[in-house]
Amino acid sequence: MNKISIRNLLILMVLSISLTQPAMAREAELNADAPVSLTIQQAGHMPNGSLFNPTLRLEVKAPAPLPADEVVLMLRVYRQSEQAPLSKQDVYLTGAADGINRALHAPSATWADQVTLAPLAGGTRHYYTFSLVTNRKEYFSNTVAGDIPALPEAQTKAEGEIRTLPVVFHLFAHPSLPQIHFNGEMAREWIVAANAVLGNAAATPGLTDTRVRLEAARQAPDGTKLAEAGIHHSNDAPVICFDGRADALNLEYPNLYWNPDAYLNVVIVPFALTANNLFGQYPQFPEGYQLSGCHTVKQPTLPHVIYINSLVEPIHGISFFLTGLGSYLGLTEEQSSGVYGLDPSKNTHLGCTPQQAERIEYTLKHAWNTAKSMK
Structure with missing residues (x-):
């Protein structure tokens, strides 16, 4: 009997590609006047045998520390490919929620990290949007396109x-x-x-x-x-x-x-x-x-x-x-x-x-x- 539970992969590597701003299926809105801003700075991929792990560099900033009673619950990423339907992942990075909470309640109010997602096949384009979920609101990032090369x-x-x-x-x-x-x-x-x-x-x-x-x-x-x-x-x-x-x-x-x-x-x-x-x-x-x-x-x-x-x-x-x-x-x-x-x-x-x-x-x-x- 084999019972398996898979955890999120955490790998530090980024390959820079162009950033775009297509509309995703859920029509996520950027929060220009929100107390928190999320930015996907870079997107890339990491070879994994005959598949590729998408890599995304994310920065979270707040003009001022979050209110004491607003708590970060999780990071969330939305993926949309040109073939497959929109999919969502709640990213429970090791210590991420605690780390973001500490950062956004501190005077500098800045947090950054790199996220590696589950593997995908080559020869595809995917669109990614992150969000930060608190006990009050969900804040959305920009949307980036990631091209995974076709294998020879x-x-x-x-x-x-x-x-x-x-x-x-x-x-x-x-x-x-x-x-x-x-x-x-x-x-x-x-x-x-x-x-x-x-x-x-x-x-x-x-x-x-x-x-x-x-x-x-x-x-x-x-x-x-x-x-x-x-x-x-x-x-x-x-x-x-x-x-x-x-x-x-x-x-x-x-x-x-x-x-x-x-x-x-x-x-x-x-x-x-x-x-x-x-x-x-x-x-x-x-x-x-x-x-x-x-x-x-x-x-x-x-x-x-x-x-x-x-x-x-x-x-x-x-x-x-x-x-x-x-x-x-x-x-x-x-x-x-x-x-x-x-x-x-x-x-x-x-x-x-x-x-x-x-x-x-x-x-x-x-x-x-x-x-x-x-x-």
Whole structure:
């Protein structure tokens, strides 16, 4: 059983690019006459294997110290890409809220820091706006554009057949909860990022092409074409409760996921009674096909799917998806921590070594309830 909670990355590095002022979907207003001003001074990116971490330099100023009863609660960043919908992240930097509070209540009333966000695929443009949330108001910064370069074509081609896994994201009806606004474009963004890492798009030395790719499923099990590739909407309203009932969800909701031998199922549901944002199981193997760190059983006892908390900030989605994907493919804690792997919170560079690629291939050939579609 693998329960993973990802924390914000903090890395100090800035690459300067031009600043622009496009209108974002939420129409954030600058606070020209507000007691607090936020300015994104620089935006850039930092390579991370075959993905990139956006980096943003932020300065917060106040003409005079904030009133004693106005308290900074958090930093917030809004991201809008040219394809994916607007996403929001509450940035709980280590000590940031306390540090900003001290700075803005002091005579100088100035605070500055650099923020590194969750990884994204190359070849995209994103727009960022920060805000400072206090117990009285939300103050907005300027908006900047960040261009992430497209990666050159890898120098070496994968040998052997490419294994393509159809992915379906299961979405459920919880109208009263502030869930991820997930659609086909966000599914595409997650899949593109995963394929860049699985394919070693940056041709990073020491890493290899796993010869595994993901694609958005286009049909339901009955052959019906999906309205949005990779998206399945359900009127059910399941909730994962970490009180012993998580593994019985599929009994209460028989359509929680589709045939795990044909689809890689990603179940996006609210989590209760936990701060975790990701829940999944390592694969199980038939007796006689042991794999270090995983169970061998006569019959599978757990559903082999990826659960992602629908209450999380969507700007972290790719990180959660990659971490869950690593577990799904058989990279246990021992195999996925260190320099290389699929967990952005535990690895210096995102990608797979030849040994990890061999383990993934073995998992997809032998594990119970694992998508085995081939192209």
